[in-house]
Amino acid sequence: MTTRPILGAALCRDSLAAHRDWLLEAPRDLELQHFVDAPVLDGDWSGLADEVNRLLDGHQGRRGIHGPFWGFTIASYDPEVRRIVARRMDQALDVCAAVKGTHVVIHSPFTTWGYNHRGLYPTDTARLLEATRDTLGAALSRASDMGVTFVLENIEDVEPSDRAMLCAELGWQALELSVDTGHAHYAHVSTGAPPVDFYIRAAAGRLGHVHLQDADGFADRHWQIGHGTILWPSVFAALAQARAAGANPRLILELRDKAGVVPSAQYLKAMGLAE
Template sequence: MSDLPIVGAALSLAQFIEMRDVMFGHDRDLELQDFHNPQTLDSDYTALVEQSKKALDGYGGRHGIHGPFWDLPLATWDPMIREVIHDRMFKALGVCEALGSTHMVVHSPYLEWDHRNIMHYPNAREGIFERFQTTMAPVVKRAEEVGTTLVLENIGDIDPHFRVELAASLGSSALQISVDTGHAHYAHGACGAPPVDYFIKAASDALQHVHLQDADGYADRHWALGEGTIRWQAVFRAIGQLTSNPRLIIEVYGDQSVERSMAFLQNTGLAQ
């Protein structure tokens, strides 16, 4: 058991406080989910930051936040939208700086439409890279200053390599890769993408973060692990071949779903 990876969880601050014993017991990796909402970022969130700092006092696990993502296309054409993206990202990175958080999740801009049409339009691939770099270069620079690693999560990605190359194009250790297992399984089942473990393998040691959720290959279910059709043995074999020690974050919906997911991994001998 002691050689098995230790999984963490994506939780609201209230859930983290409620699950304090579970999370503190193994210093499980944590992702706070309270700071991605635009309404939160446009409010005075000082008190929420202070409450989070208090809850994290004495915590030995790695912790981060889910960054803003609603309506924020990171390869945008529009310079005004880029200003909004920068506002949201800089505020969230300020939260990371205040909390001492070492990762922040951001979303891939590479959509199924892009994948289907990238060979059709001239310079489409180069355009995505250029727009992404223009948008994200100042965000990555700020992340370097804060000491936070941005992890680029697959959303509608069909090609598991494209996002990896996109992140690497900025040439910074502060921009790495996340794999969401449910998103990958959706892309596999509904769009013809490779299976989930291939997304892990494509990221290789650029993989710093994994969202663990189960699904049926049709939608973004966020079911407890073991309730869907993901081949978890293959996923954890692929993770076990890495040297990057990615954060393994259970991100599921429903009462007791985190605990049920942990129990499933323990009972199958995959993680603790």
């Protein structure tokens, strides 16, 4: 029995059926990307959810969804915008229940602009915390009752510990950390942030989810693993430390070209890093 972590993937409607056998060969975690767009959430998505459940009959891994994120932040200073975002989070939980999911990915509110202006406006951190609390409070309470976890993904984050601070300040059990390796590599190369493994180490035992993608550090590439410049041994060494601290993260291959999912898994297996 291998002790190496088992890889999962983020898939959409067109790629789910093609990867069914791979998903069922081991308890591979799955993230559904069907439900990020507002027209889908505002429409009748029940047939799509039923289709997903039929395709995944026999699936033993954890499943979840990427939540909505286009056009907003979870820490808007505008109360009207916060109400819209709160409704989107509630819709995401409706979907999560329908597809038997246990996680919802949401995006970090921390920006490069905010990092570079830190200290100039002393009330900014308090305002961000209060805005996030107002936006997510009801959804996180509902998620806790459902057994669902929101995982907070780094986007522009320069300081790896910022999201951990946010989780600690808000004190919600239904909120964990996600690390996107390509986002972290972009922040490292383009904005002077630490390397990818520092983001994973900062999350430690609160790490609930990882998006695995390769990149060059210039943009959010979502390349097949091995096609970019991320140092994967350091990433998986940090993941081993997080697991030792009590984390059990979903390891999700999130690639632009879904044809690269199985080759990426094979690449990491050949390195002795994952299954």
